[in-house]
Amino acid sequence: MLDMKFIRENPDEAEQRLSTRGGASYLDGFRELDQERRNLLHANETLKAERNRVSDEIGRVKDKSQVQDQILQMRAVSQKIKEQDEELKQLEEKLQSFMLTIPNLPHATTPVGASENDNVQVRVWGEPRQLEFKAKPHWEIGEELGILDFECGAKITGARFTLYRGAGARLERALISFMLDLHTDRHGYLEVLPPFMVNRDSMTGTGQLPKFEEDLFKLVDPEFFLIPTAEVPVTNIHRNEILKRSDLPISYAAYTPCFRREAGSYGKDTRGLIRQHQFNKVELVKFVHPSESDAELENLTGHAEKVLQLLELPYRVMALCSGDIGFSSAKTYDLEVWLPGQSCYREISSCSTFGDFQARRASIRFREDEKAKPEFVHTLNGSGLAVGRTLVAILENYQQQDGSVLIPAALRPYMGGLERII
RNA sequence: GGAGAGAUGGCCGAGUAGGUCGAAGGCGCUCGCCUGCUAAGCGAGUAUACUGGGAAACCGGUAUCGAGGGUUCGAAUCCCUCUCUCUCCGCCA
Numbered sequence A: 001m002l003d004m005k006f007i008r009e010n011p012d013e014a015e016q017r018l019s020t021r022g023g024a025s026y027l028d029g030f031r032e033l034d035q036e037r038r039n040l041l042h043a044n045e046t047l048k049a050e051r052n053r054v055s056d057e058i059g060r061v062k063d064k065s066q067v068q069d070q071i072l073q074m075r076a077v078s079q080k081i082k083e084q085d086e087e088l089k090q091l092e093e094k095l096q097s098f099m100l101t102i103p104n105l106p107h108a109t110t111p112v113g114a115s116e117n118d119n120v121q122v123r124v125w126g127e128p129r130q131l132e133f134k135a136k137p138h139w140e141i142g143e144e145l146g147i148l149d150f151e152c153g154a155k156i157t158g159a160r161f162t163l164y165r166g167a168g169a170r171l172e173r174a175l176i177s178f179m180l181d182l183h184t185d186r187h188g189y190l191e192v193l194p195p196f197m198v199n200r201d202s203m204t205g206t207g208q209l210p211k212f213e214e215d216l217f218k219l220v221d222p223e224f225f226l227i228p229t230a231e232v233p234v235t236n237i238h239r240n241e242i243l244k245r246s247d248l249p250i251s252y253a254a255y256t257p258c259f260r261r262e263a264g265s266y267g268k269d270t271r272g273l274i275r276q277h278q279f280n281k282v283e284l285v286k287f288v289h290p291s292e293s294d295a296e297l298e299n300l301t302g303h304a305e306k307v308l309q310l311l312e313l314p315y316r317v318m319a320l321c322s323g324d325i326g327f328s329s330a331k332t333y334d335l336e337v338w339l340p341g342q343s344c345y346r347e348i349s350s351c352s353t354f355g356d357f358q359a360r361r362a363s364i365r366f367r368e369d370e371k372a373k374p375e376f377v378h379t380l381n382g383s384g385l386a387v388g389r390t391l392v393a394i395l396e397n398y399q400q401q402d403g404s405v406l407i408p409a410a411l412r413p414y415m416g417g418l419e420r421i422i
Numbered sequence B: 001g002g003a004g005a006g007a008u009g010g011c012c013g014a015g016u017a018g019g020u021c022g023a024a025g026g027c028g029c030u031c032g033c034c035u036g037c038u039a040a041g042c043g044a045g046u047a048u049a050c051u052g053g054g055a056a057a058c059c060g061g062u063a064u065c066g067a068g069g070g071u072u073c074g075a076a077u078c079c080c081u082c083u084c085u086c087u088c089c090g091c092c093a
Helices: A003-009 A011-019 A030-059 A064-100 A138-145 A152-158 A166-186 A200-206 A233-239 A290-310 A357-362 A387-397 A408-417
Strands: A122-123 A190-193 A222-224 A241-244 A250-259 A278-288 A316-321 A332-339 A344-353 A364-367 A374-376 A378-386
Touching: A003 A011, A003 A030, A030 A064, A122 A290, A138 A166, A138 A290, A138 A387, A166 A190, A166 A250, A166 A278, A166 A290, A166 A378, A166 A387, A166 A408, A200 A233, A200 A344, A233 A250, A233 A278, A233 A357, A233 A374, A233 A378, A278 A387, A290 A316, A290 A332, A290 A344, A290 A378, A332 A387, A344 A387, A357 A364, A357 A378, A378 A387
Parallel strands: A190 A250, A241 A364
Antiparallel strands: A122 A316, A250 A278, A278 A378, A316 A332, A332 A344, A344 A378, A364 A374
């Protein structure tokens, strides 16, 4: 959520920055609604002040028959307050839902652009692998090795679900452990294992709700949502808390499955593991001091890159443009891994800083020192990495002419020493 | 799932014949004093949000005693609903 005071005082700047995301005007009607609310609030609080004062007087008088007039008067005043309370509540709900649908302001360094075509390549690591034979896509490799069974996944559940078998299942598990060990042992993150279902408040805190409910899997009774990313439960660890300055930065790494409806992507990536309703991900989440958030985004992105480097998978880093960053994001780097089987770079990690946008929604604050007023922290997160897509990258990059797949050296200890999937 | 108990400020913990309770007391913390270090002692301070005024320091108003609703001139205190926690029983990985 944006800072209402900021919008009130800098409406033109806010509107201008939001407009770089493309789409309609976001702030229409804010001024009137905001003003109306404050007027009513003031009138209502004045009445309440009077009621409090008179009620206090009534309380001091022993013989209530002497204050019948006041009691009668206050009865009317209370009635009026009740009506205004109701009116105010409706206004505030309106204002609140209005605010919750406004996306974050793009960071000053986010390139301005309309679509993914305007994203900016920041750096490239490694050479796109050239194989001496015709590279196969991962779904062919996986099926031929008997480690990925898409048909069986469809039988058990439906489209976009997959059964992993044998070395495939083991590889997925190895990747999870490898990534978590790297981030906890070498990058200083604390491992957490959160609930995979969350309530509505948590989804609102990180920005998935109210606007993107159709992207989520939902349980009816009780009303819980399956998490689309560990970002949701992990960021909400500190919802409604005031942290100490010395607590920051807080860095969490979490493995969770992720559940996404993928509504609106019919016909896209229908083959293979790229776009599933359920996939595994190791997520990195940081809570940092505002002055450190820019640097921390670079750190966090580097931590995600390290995974690809250790696995020797070629990739590039893209800075998403204003038209392509997510609703809650101020700035996002995507890591795109090279896939020889499809001859293209595919997103494997998305690292974002949210500024105080999520912190304000979820009320996550800190004090500069003991006596200071609470301020909002900045939150960041990034995939470190999407596990299923990493497995895809390994299959495609490490495939051999004979159909086998080499295991990257860094992963062999996690595979019981296995060097090759045959 | 059945039976019962509970939810108060950073923490602990008072407060039910409704009024002077934003809330006793203790701990913790901050500042000052004192004691040649440490400990003890003394004094003061110590929630958050919204909102009005002010350049600011700051001053004022309103709300908040798990959440929401009700009764009342007035509710932490009475009534209703919900959520969560704990204990016992059952079931279960």
